Amino acid sequence: MGNETSFSYKGATLTADVVIVGAGPSGCSAAYDLSVKGLRVLLLDRTDFPRKKSCAGGLTIKAARALRYSLLPVIQKTVCNLSVSCRMRHRRLLKSIDPICHLVERSAFDFFCLKKTVAAGACFAVVKRIDQIVESPRTVALMTEGGLIRSRFLIGADGVNSRIRRLTARFLKFQRGFAVEGIVDRAPPAGLGMGFDFGRVSGGYGWVFPKQGHLNVGLYTLRPDVKITRQDLVDYALERIGRPMPTRITGYPLGMGGWRYRPGNGRVLLVGDAAGLVDPLLGEGLYHAIISGQRAAAAIVDAMDTGSDACNTYANGLMPIQHDLVFARVASAFFYRMPGIGLMLVASPPARIPLMTGFSRGISLLDIFLNAYRFWFGLPGSVSRKQD
Numbered sequence: 001m002g003n004e005t006s007f008s009y010k011g012a013t014l015t016a017d018v019v020i021v022g023a024g025p026s027g028c029s030a031a032y033d034l035s036v037k038g039l040r041v042l043l044l045d046r047t048d049f050p051r052k053k054s055c056a057g058g059l060t061i062k063a064a065r066a067l068r069y070s071l072l073p074v075i076q077k078t079v080c081n082l083s084v085s086c087r088m089r090h091r092r093l094l095k096s097i098d099p100i101c102h103l104v105e106r107s108a109f110d111f112f113c114l115k116k117t118v119a120a121g122a123c124f125a126v127v128k129r130i131d132q133i134v135e136s137p138r139t140v141a142l143m144t145e146g147g148l149i150r151s152r153f154l155i156g157a158d159g160v161n162s163r164i165r166r167l168t169a170r171f172l173k174f175q176r177g178f179a180v181e182g183i184v185d186r187a188p189p190a191g192l193g194m195g196f197d198f199g200r201v202s203g204g205y206g207w208v209f210p211k212q213g214h215l216n217v218g219l220y221t222l223r224p225d226v227k228i229t230r231q232d233l234v235d236y237a238l239e240r241i242g243r244p245m246p247t248r249i250t251g252y253p254l255g256m257g258g259w260r261y262r263p264g265n266g267r268v269l270l271v272g273d274a275a276g277l278v279d280p281l282l283g284e285g286l287y288h289a290i291i292s293g294q295r296a297a298a299a300i301v302d303a304m305d306t307g308s309d310a311c312n313t314y315a316n317g318l319m320p321i322q323h324d325l326v327f328a329r330v331a332s333a334f335f336y337r338m339p340g341i342g343l344m345l346v347a348s349p350p351a352r353i354p355l356m357t358g359f360s361r362g363i364s365l366l367d368i369f370l371n372a373y374r375f376w377f378g379l380p381g382s383v384s385r386k387q388d
């Protein structure tokens with residue numbers, strides 16, 4: 001990141017109020033809120049920024065709204081319509097008057113968020129190895145290759161393969177989805193919108209996201225037993241958009257199963273992919289990463305102010321997220337078993353209108369469903385649970 005924002009701790013014993021491991025969206029969201037409240041925050045990552053992260057960069061309206069600052073400088077495109085198909089057939093365009101999603105490049109987005117977080121007061125440092133975590137009633141000690149770091153609380157924001165989760169043996173029922181993505185170096189043809197091809201992969205979909213000067217293509221599955229290969233992606237891209245072939249192909253797991261995550265007690269909180277908070281229906285992880293980081297921060301601030309139990313407060317804050325995850329899990333079990341019928345239902349006006357309106361208003365999937373249910377069955381009041 002450069003000297004003005006880097007932080008050297010080699011050979012020293014450091015103390016901070018909160019140490020956050022992982023400077024992705026979940027870690028930065030937590031660090032930002034804690035720093036604004038005046039806490040001493042040390043944000044650690046194993047790589048310096050900017051760095052590459054496998055991600056299609058679809059930032060829904062609810063995710064963009066949850067952030068504490070404007071994202072304008074890093075938005076590449078804003079999308080109103082969705083093109084959807086079942087196994088590349090019966091393509092339909094789902095239209096919205098208002099935007100439903102922004103498209104960003106993850107390396108630029110993450111670097112931007114980190115710079116905002118450092119400007120808010122957090123210290124950033126690169127840590128190559130974390131060997132051990134020792135929790136005591138009042139502190140957490142992190143043994144790293146650079147020295148010992150002590151803090152009042154530790155947030156594990158280090159993604160799907162979280163070292164913090166493994167070292168503290170928290171959340172053993174963690175699950176993984178998987179996605180492969182690539183870049184097609186070609187300007188998006190006029191009229192090519194954000195597209196999803198459901199059922200192209202068992203338990204998932206193929207996607208095409210048009211960005212500035214290139215297309216991001218990929219395949220996603222929520223099923224850990226389904227293997228997606230590089231060749232699958234090449235075949236999909238050729239069939240969907242023709243040549244040139246995708247390059248810079250990478251595959252990466254997504255953290256799931258977070259409806260079962262219980263923070264327990266102690267001083268270690270997991271957020272984002274580390275806590276398995278990716279929505280299994282659509283593979284969206286950024287929104288829950290951002291708001292879980294913020295809720296962990298709020299729980300810690302409350303604990304430091306009032307002496308409350310941070311894990312307990314965080315568990316309460318996670319509940320609405322976990323309700324959404326349970327809904328997404330049930331919906332995905334139905335949808336991916338019969339994507340043709342599922343898509344027919346989604347594209348029918350009773351579902352399509354509340355869905356697209358809900359996306360543009362930044363409402364969670366569960367609330368979109370509840371709103372539609374109330375509306376179509378003539379029940380009073382619509383639900384718009386405020387998540388952030």
Ligand SMILES: Cc1cc2nc3c(=O)[nH]c(=O)nc-3n(C[C@H](O)[C@H](O)[C@H](O)COP(=O)(O)OP(=O)(O)OC[C@H]3O[C@@H](n4cnc5c(N)ncnc54)[C@H](O)[C@@H]3O)c2cc1C
Nearest residue numbers: 022024025026046055056057058158159179272273285286
């Ligand atoms: C191919 C693909 C496409 C996706 N597309 C979308 C999309 O379009 N929209 C969407 O909402 N979601 C998408 N997701 C999911 C989204 O990328 C994740 O949910 C999101 O990045 C989670 O944020 P996070 O901060 O929890 O973790 P991450 O973004 O993974 O950040 C974790 C950070 O921790 C650091 N770290 C890891 N291990 C250590 C360690 N041992 N020590 C120190 N630091 C460490 C990493 O370097 C990284 O900076 C996609 C995922 C994949 C794989």
